[in-house]
Amino acid sequence: MGDLLLRVKDLYTHFYTFEGTVKALDGISLELKRAETLGLVGETGCGKSVTALSILGLIPCPPGKVEAAEIWFDGVDLLKLDKEEMRAIRGKKIAMIFQEPATALNPVFPVGEQTAEIIRIHKQVSKREGMQKAVEMFHLVGIPDPDRVSKKYPHELSGGMNQRVMIAAKLSSNPALLVADEPTTALDVTVQAQILQLMKGLVQRFRTAVIFITHDLGVVAEICDRVAVMYAGVIVESSKTRVLFENPRHPYTRSLLQAIPKLVERIDRLPVISGTVPSLINPPSGCRFHPRCSLADSPCKVEKPSPTSVEAEHWVSCFRYDQGD
Amino acid sequence: MLVPVLLGVSVVMFFITHVVPSSPARLIGGPHATEETIRQIESELGLDRPLHLQYGIYIRKVLSGDFGISIHSRNPVIEDLKNYFPATFELTSLAMLITLIIGIPLGVFSATHKDRAADHATRLFSLSGVAMPLFWLGLLLQLLLSSYFKLLPVGGRIDPLVTLLHPIRHMSGLYLIDTLITGNWPAFKSAVLHIILPTTTLVYFLLATLTRMSRSSMLEILRQDYIRNAMADGLPEKTIFYRYALRNALIPTVTIAGLTYGLLLGGDFLVEIIYSWPGLGFYAVGSMASLDFPAIMGVTMLVAVIFVTVNLIVDILYAVLDPRIRYG
Incomplete structure (x- = not known):
């Protein structure tokens, strides 16, 4: 296990609001090795981003509250760090890329200056060295004419270009872990492919581990080594990417994969998952998926299924995963 | 931008101040002034002329930097x-x-x-x-x-x-x-x-x-x-x-x-x-x-x-x- 970088155990993140307690995460456990890319897949609101923000200690508190048995990262338990120690890790050892590059960059500073600021703080270099390094990073992420672009403001650049700036800024301190929260969702499809290729190349080169948050199974297949499927604040299934696509065991994963149209088949209607995503203020008892599951049985309604090993490195949280093939 | 705003303000203010149903001539003349005295003061101040003429004179003077003499303080x-x-x-x-x-x-x-x-x-x-x-x-x-x-x-x-x-x-x-x-x-x-x-x-x-x-x-x-x-x-x-x-x-x-x-x-x-x-x-x-x-x-x-x-x-x-x- 010397290669282990991150181990999250029993992560519960709750938000205390006027309407009630939102149980956004209900016992998330995951592990990540160095230089490994883990895909975190699920619908909007299933807790993917909350998982990422919890790991980085960015959940606003109040109203949020993060509890876990441990969030172990590279030899330290992040939960035991104070504010200042946590800040030193953020951006330096764990970096995070957000979905909307246009709004995640500060509108009133040139992009080069913003990148240089991050470098300056984590590498303790002078302003000029920071700027030089920023331009180097811009060159590395394939920004044409990096010198000129570094003086531009975010609104003067395209979405793809802004996301390149973002990637440059985040990788500048050579973090061990990069959390990418839907980094390509806001971009055009062609630009998406370019950015994905770029990220894939860079993380391989720097041996950066990645948690790649997405709702796009195609993207997962493209770049992830392993994948964890989330539903309503729970990881329902996790395995190597290939295994998941070939042999999905959880009913939710199966329905998701069935909802992807295939090129060779002609169908009029795509299969859908009946019902809607449950409220996390008042989540269903037992297995959170049972009201929408065609295989649901009486134990599913009372007891919460724990992860069961189906085969090597393939876990599924379901009582009836072996039914209904 | 400045010019139309000033022109507008001057027109509105000029007419508002001048339609007030009281005359500065009465104030200057005091409570015991005769009608004749008041009319004399009015003609001295130019208040007996038609309003649009008064405005024209005012604007012409303002353009040459003359805002008139204050009735109250007697200073420009x-x-x-x-x-x-x-x-x-x-x-x-x-x-x-x-x-x-x-x-x-x-x-x-x-x-x-x-x-x-x-x-x-x-x-x-x-x-x-x-x-x-x-x-x-x-x-x-x-x-x-x-x-x-x-x-x-x-x-x-x-x-x-x-x-x-x-x-x-x-x-x-x-x-x-x-x-x-x-x-x-x-x-x-x-x-x-x-x-x-x-x-x-x-x-x-x-x-x-x-x-x-x-x-x-x-x-x-x-x-x-x-x-x-x-x-x-x-x-x-x-x-x-x-x-x-x-x-x-x-x-x-x-x-x-x-x-x-x-x-x-x-x-x-x-x-x-x-x-x-x-x-x-x-x-x-x-x-x-x-x-x-x-x-x-x-x-x-x-x-x-x-x-x-x-x-x-x-x-x-x-x-x-x-x-x-x-x-x-």
């Missing part, structure tokens, strides 16, 4: 404005400067400590500033600091006795600056003592608005993606709050501050009256009471010019603060 209006405006400018600018220096950091502090004791205290303080009428606060301060404790003068701009012994050389018309440059310490001291109360009153009132404004725009900015992103980058809180967030939060704050400043430069009437501060507001109130048309018109035109100018400065500041705004 332009001279009166030159005498009274610096007092308002001095008071308002000092109050605004202090407000900005205290108000913005206070708003930021309040926002970054949201819902904690310091935030509640700040909000209570600024709420009291909004709720408390200016004249009431002014009277309380006068009563406490001038009457009971005799620490500060009740009103006026400077002690006349001091100016008699140590005459002020008028350069900018701003007593604080003029006395400071010439090293006239007794006069400087007197000017400082006199400006404390009116400034405090104004600052308390202005702080309320500005602190609330910068607090709320700061809170709005702190919710933005780029702030969370900066936190994820591990930037220190001080950098995030005072560099990343404040620069963005200043944009709406500058608007409010600029507009208020422009408004007050036109005469902070209440404060000037309470403290007998010989500024534009003081002059304007006096002119209105005596139906001094040329003076009222002069004040109005000056206020319009100031307001438009301040607006222009605010617009320029926008572009400095926010690179997304560019004027062609």
Whole structure:
């Protein structure tokens, strides 16, 4: 296990609001090795981003509250760090890329200056060295004419270009872990492919581990080594990417994969998952998926299924995963 | 931009003042004047001619820098404005400067400590500033600091006795600056003592608005993606709050501050009256009471010019603060 970088155990993140307690995460456990890319897949609101923000200690508190048995990262338990120690890790050892590059960059500073600021703080270099390094990073992420672009403001650049700036800024301190929260969702499809290729190349080169948050199974297949499927604040299934696509065991994963149209088949209607995503203020008892599951049985309604090993490195949280093939 | 605004203001003001069902001639003539005397005064002042002709004459004179003679003070209006405006400018600018220096950091502090004791205290303080009428606060301060404790003068701009012994050389018309440059310490001291109360009153009132404004725009900015992103980058809180967030939060704050400043430069009437501060507001109130048309018109035109100018400065500041705004 010397290669282990991150181990999250029993992560519960709750938000205390006027309407009630939102149980956004209900016992998330995951592990990540160095230089490994883990895909975190699920619908909007299933807790993917909350998982990422919890790991980085960015959940606003109040109203949020993060509890876990441990969030172990590279030899330290992040939960035991104070504010200042946590800040030193953020951006330096764990970096995070957000979905909307246009709004995640500060509108009133040139992009080069913003990148240089991050470098300056984590590498303790002078302003000029920071700027030089920023331009180097811009060159590395394939920004044409990096010198000129570094003086531009975010609104003067395209979405793809802004996301390149973002990637440059985040990788500048050579973090061990990069959390990418839907980094390509806001971009055009062609630009998406370019950015994905770029990220894939860079993380391989720097041996950066990645948690790649997405709702796009195609993207997962493209770049992830392993994948964890989330539903309503729970990881329902996790395995190597290939295994998941070939042999999905959880009913939710199966329905998701069935909802992807295939090129060779002609169908009029795509299969859908009946019902809607449950409220996390008042989540269903037992297995959170049972009201929408065609295989649901009486134990599913009372007891919460724990992860069961189906085969090597393939876990599924379901009582009836072996039914209904 | 300036020209149509001034033209509009002059037309509206001119006609409003002239349709008032009372004549300055009656005021000048006094209660016992005969109809004939009044008619004579009216024809002297040109008030017997048709309104549009009167307006035409007025505009022609204004264009050559002649705002007419004040009926009340018997001085050229332009001279009166030159005498009274610096007092308002001095008071308002000092109050605004202090407000900005205290108000913005206070708003930021309040926002970054949201819902904690310091935030509640700040909000209570600024709420009291909004709720408390200016004249009431002014009277309380006068009563406490001038009457009971005799620490500060009740009103006026400077002690006349001091100016008699140590005459002020008028350069900018701003007593604080003029006395400071010439090293006239007794006069400087007197000017400082006199400006404390009116400034405090104004600052308390202005702080309320500005602190609330910068607090709320700061809170709005702190919710933005780029702030969370900066936190994820591990930037220190001080950098995030005072560099990343404040620069963005200043944009709406500058608007409010600029507009208020422009408004007050036109005469902070209440404060000037309470403290007998010989500024534009003081002059304007006096002119209105005596139906001094040329003076009222002069004040109005000056206020319009100031307001438009301040607006222009605010617009320029926008572009400095926010690179997304560019004027062609």
